Amino acid sequence: MSYQRVRQEITEGRARAWALAALSGSVTAVRHPLGFVCLPLERQGGEGVCLHLWSGALAPAEITTSQIHCHSWDLFSHVLYGQVRNVHAVVADAGAEATHRVFEVVSTADGDHISPTRRTVRHATGRVEVFGPGDTYTLPADSFHSSVVPEGGEAATIALGRSRPGGRDLSLGPLRAGAHRVRRQPLDAGETARVVGLITARLT
Template structure:
């Protein structure tokens, strides 16, 4: 199997993640990356504003599967940010290489909060960030790093802050299950104007080169 292309294959990946089968999940991740390296899986990687390379595999409705890779130097520093944010989807992720931590935060909403919540509307090419006027304070909790071979879950709506991965590469296989009743939110200083941040879509050659770096890590 080269990559995930059908709903049935997506459900198989979801089952493996639910079972927490590290050997099979690593094999699946390697299969996807092999397909990208050879061009048999037609997908272009994207430089994500949060500092990682995203290799999209399948998006069907509100559900999607992808490989995320934090590769030193792959995403320009000015696009990388470690902002407290909350997804509109339930996230299940297998750590294929390295380790990372997601620090959960409690967001307490009140009129004189130190920060403001911003809604993020995303497409494959950019993110539109809109102020909501909702003020919050955020309180972080201790971090428990997730290591190679482990599966972790982040429920939709959970505010969190991902580690900075500049020092060491990390590769994860990620399944997102969308929640139509929620929106993506990010925490920032109050009073910012609406803005767009553009994602960097890589060429097929760039995608293959980046996938090659990931394949070397999975060897």
């Protein structure tokens, strides 16, 4: 289930079959602060493999910053079903007219440690990319964006990440928010089974 193996399965047209096989194993879902449920499947070195699910049937986690963020890693994503909009954000440094502060997010075993930086910014909506079932897209590290599904929509993706040395995970948040920690919320066995069932039903 290595990064390279899964990427090969996707590029050779076997993404759905791979996802169904992965869901038949032992998995634990986690409610992600960015609005989806994550099924982490593999993390080795600087590479990771996850399944992401957006569904109105699942309660979202509370977000303390905003949906606009950038990764310290390059994203390779494949849409299994539904529609995902990758909304790029044009972020510019600003002084008195700033609307947001940049926060650094450091993920550890006990949660996400979110710290304000000195950088304050304004942002505008840039290019909006729309991806549907079977589409694959990439996003380089250090690109501010948000991943959005239509209101009431359902979507699932295979998300592959490969870290870049020296990269930082960042998020835009309120100007006056302080440092804080957000615990990732693991779903219990029943909730995880529901997540697996929702994805499996759409793939079979």
